[in-house]
Structure formats: structure tokens, C-alpha cells
Amino acid sequence: MSLAHALLGLLADHPGTGYELRQRFEVSLRSAWYASHSQIYPELARLEARGLVEVVARGARGSKTWAVTDAGRDELRRWLVETEPNRDVRNEPGLRAFLVFLLDAADRRRVLQAELEEVRGRLASLDEIAARLDGLDRPATFAPVVDLGQRVDAVVEAWLREQLAAADEG
Amino acid sequence: MSLAHALLGLLADHPGTGYELRQRFEVSLRSAWYASHSQIYPELARLEARGLVEVVARGARGSKTWAVTDAGRDELRRWLVETEPNRDVRNEPGLRAFLVFLLDAADRRRVLQAELEEVRGRLASLDEIAARLDGLDRPATFAPVVDLGQRVDAVVEAWLREQLAAADEG
DNA sequence: GCCATCATGTAATTAGTTACATGATTAG
């Protein structure tokens, strides 16, 4: 179960509330993992019971700021270095990339075009993020992964353009 | 739930048994979706109840060959053309790509090196698959997706080499 | 005062994993 380690990693980068962690899943970690608040809150409680995270501050509205403990850092390191990654893939856009070739040319064009727009939008926001990170004094921890995202999406964009061209003439 | 549509798509390409579908999840569809037999058999039964697939042959060892019905083809098309892809991502190697930057240089090198070997192995088998598809008379339905996989993995391989070099000097 | 956002939780359901269970066929 990787949610636990995603949370440990986010908190190892810097402490935060459950609410704020959910936002980080939506922005920085978006391309790798996602979790909703109804999964995050119970998981933080379980991690606390295992001594891997702790509440370091309580603020307004009953908010709790969580931080990773030394045991949590150990567990994160152990997981990254000593365990085999689970490579089972479940990626709906990827599945659709396969299945789109079962459609006739007109339908295929529609689906590919929509996907092209999606990827271009994502590239635009990755460019923004990269520019923002470039402006910082210290390099951000996750900056190289933004770079990887840009390169992968550039490849996907080119592929979509080619498949669209093929659907247009074919 | 995309498992249903993955099965409809595989059967739309050509009919097969549950056992054989599981193998297709492991080879052709590997980079996009995975499902175990304990998920496939009940799902085929549910799809049959909905009239989207049917048994077209019974063979040795109680095997059933399934095929997609017209209603199943309609449902597959409807899903591909008319529904928004679910873009929630849960990708453990992707998550690890983020978290690896929280490790010290020595640990990071270890993890990146292991990943580099993994990607190179995958690239080698994609090359084999591409060569095999090239030898066929008719182009295979899913050939363009193999091409996409090769391009994406090439980008990932280059990125891993760069991050390894950075960890070596840093 | 009111609306957006912050902030946290639980319950019911569905999806997916791991373990249990069985047996037929075929190649060597």
C-alpha cells in the first residue's frame, strides 16, 4: 500500500495538515498519486498508531499539523531502497490509447483531438510550474520530476499529432 | 470502472477465454491495465448478465470462449467517445520518482540504478515486440501503442541517466 | 451577515488483492 508512503514522503518534504496534504496530492504529486480526504484522514491516524507520524501543532478549526517521526523516515527509506516497486498499472488514459484503434476514423479523430487538447493544457501548466520553480533561490525538491513530466508529455503530444494525421488521411 | 471496458476492448479485437484474456493483460495491455483472474471471471459473468458479451464456444477443461455482442461494441464506443477519462493516477514507480529526491546521494544512486535496469529491460522487450509486429502481413491493431511505449521509455531512460550522473557528482 | 475556503471526520459501497480450491490436458 503506497498511500502510507506517499504521505510519509510529503510530510518528509515538510509538515502539513490533512487538508493541505490533499492539496499537495492534487498539485505537486498529481502525475504520480492521488488520494481523497476520506482516505487521507484515516491513514494519518493509522500512521500515528504505528508511530510513523505525529501531531506537531494544533491550529484554528481543530486543524492538526502532522510531521514525520524518525521511525517514519526510516520506514520511508526502507521502502524506497529495500522493496520492489509494484509495477501493476491501472491507467485509464493509457487504456483508452489502446482501445481508440478499435474505433472508426471519425470517432478516433474525435477522441485523439480531445486528448491532444488535454495534453497541451497539462504541458502549459507544467511550463508555468517549471518557470515558478526556476525563480526560487534554492532548487525545489521535486523539480527534476516536473522536468520528466514535461519530456513525457512532449512525446505524447507528438504521438497524438501523428495518429491524428494518420486518421485524417487513412 | 474501466475493467469492464478493457475486457470489451480485448474481446472486440478478438474473442478468447478468461484465461487467455488474463495473459493479454500481462503482455499487450501490460503498460495500461492489469487484472488478475479472480477479477476477470466474475466481471465476464456480470458483462454477460448485461448482454455485452456471450459465450461463443466451449472447449476442453470447461473452457469458454467469449465474444463481444453488438450491444457490447456500442457500449465500448459510447464509453470511448462520450465519457470523460478518469485521470486519477496511482502509479507506484512514478511516486518513487518523486520520493527518491528525499534520499541521500548514495541511496538515491542505488534506487535510480535499479530503475534504469528495469527500464532498459522493458525497452529491450518492446524492441522485440516491435520487430515481431513489423514482420506481420497486416499491421497489428495495437502497434502504434508499442511505438508510444518505446518513445516514453526512451525519455525515462535518458532522465534516469541524467539523475544518476547528478547524484554521482553532487 | 454571508460566502468561500479551511478543516475534519464517518458510513456504505465498489474495486482489487491474496488465499483457497479443484480438476483436465498435453508434452516429455
Next chain:
DNA sequence: CTAATCATGTAACTAATTACATGATGGC
């Protein structure tokens, strides 16, 4: 004859989604 592979299922458990539920704070 025997081991590998083909072939199908169910049960118990864990993970994830969707829906329900509540309330505080801060800016305007």
C-alpha cells in the same frame, strides 16, 4: 507417469470511491 500449463471458480480481506455530515474562520 508426472510435471507444466490450461482453465475456472469462490472467500476473506484490504483499498478506494462516493455520499453523508458538521462546523470554524476570514475577507468583503
